[in-house]
Amino acid sequence: MRLNYRIILLVLAMGLTKSSLAALNVFACEPEWASLAETLGGDRVKVVSATTAYQDPHRIEARPSLIAKVRRADLLVCSGAELEIGWLPMLQRQAGNPKVLRGQPGYFEAADQIERLGIPDSLDRSMGDIHASGNPHVHLDPRRLSTIATALSDRLANLDPTNADYYRKRHDEFSQTWEEALQRWKTRALPLVGARLVVHHQDWEYFFDWLGIIRVGSLEPKPGLPVSSGHIVKLKKRLQQEPPLAIIYTAYQSPRAAKRLSQITGIPAVELPYTVGGAEGVVDLFTLFDETLKRLLEVIP
Known part of the structure; x- marks a missing residue:
């Protein structure tokens, strides 16, 4: 009986440890956000990317495999500014996961975190495929990316408060290294x-x-x-x-x-x-x- 009691305690302890390390499921719309989430989240996140560098992020097929990944997601990280408007809303509808709908903590748009460029004064289809919310390719300015990283780190901590200190520590390390790289790039x-x-x-x-x-x-x-x-x-x-x-x-x-x-x-x-x-x-x-x-x-x- 005493041996069984010890086994039960060991199992419970293992369960608590596993729970504290349980990964947040992150669905990233593009590879840049998958990379950032992995950098900030470390082993506390499990990240999948909907696209690769060889796919046009404007035009992606809402495949069943992607629907399944959105259904399991705790956090959705995308560029926003209508970059994914042709396929992301369909994934969200089909997945039926309320956690990652717009307005929920599990929905994160990078473009919402920074000052956007290219917001048109008016919209006219003769102008071509213009994004009403501005240019969505926000990851290509490392200054703005730094701001986005801070906001994403805060969101991870909000969704997973048990590991908040871990996310903040990783962000601080990233931020210091990023600022050093930013100065090096600017000079170069x-x-x-x-x-x-x-x-x-x-x-x-x-x-x-x-x-x-x-x-x-x-x-x-x-x-x-x-x-x-x-x-x-x-x-x-x-x-x-x-x-x-x-x-x-x-x-x-x-x-x-x-x-x-x-x-x-x-x-x-x-x-x-x-x-x-x-x-x-x-x-x-x-x-x-x-x-x-x-x-x-x-x-x-």
């Missing part, structure tokens, strides 16, 4: 200040705002519209007077238009990782900015 990027670039889509506005880079053209004739040969010809004529540093595109965008414009103008086309996993060695947010700056600096004459 000085040659890019005032640089002129052509983009595929307007997903680099926050990065440009951070470094003072100028967008002088887009391969898309209007945001979200497909590239056309006629538009490429117009771009060529416009860029001949003052050629930009480069034409940039991401891992999830077709390189054909960028390479075609490069071929007829002599302007280098550069693929940038855009998010975690978008290039070899880009395994977290730190290496994302390291590699992005490296590739841009390599094309400076």
Whole structure:
């Protein structure tokens, strides 16, 4: 009887330990938020990402496997500003998980935490695929990302108060390392200040705002519209007077238009990782900015 009593106590103690370490299930809409959640949450979170660096986050199929993951989630972390409007609401409806609906603690939009760029004064479908809440690609400014990290850490602590001190400690460590990296990137990027670039889509506005880079053209004739040969010809004529540093595109965008414009103008086309996993060695947010700056600096004459 005494042995059985000891076994029961041991089982209960193991259960309490397991409970205190139980992972929060985090559903991240994009790889950058999966990486940030893993960094801040450590072994207290279990993170899945709905997308990869090779998928356009605007257009994702609401697959049954994703519905099942949303159904199990304690926290949903997305870019917001309507980036996921074409597929996330369907996942939420089908999953039937009230914890991760808008307005609940389990729903977190990164764009809500910072001052957004590109909020239109008016909306007109002739303008293309314009986001009413502003440009959603907020992770490409490390200053804003720092603010988002603080808010996400607080949310983890709110959802899992037992491990609040753990989340705060991890955030403090991240914040210190991030600020050091921010200063290093700023110094390294000085040659890019005032640089002129052509983009595929307007997903680099926050990065440009951070470094003072100028967008002088887009391969898309209007945001979200497909590239056309006629538009490429117009771009060529416009860029001949003052050629930009480069034409940039991401891992999830077709390189054909960028390479075609490069071929007829002599302007280098550069693929940038855009998010975690978008290039070899880009395994977290730190290496994302390291590699992005490296590739841009390599094309400076």
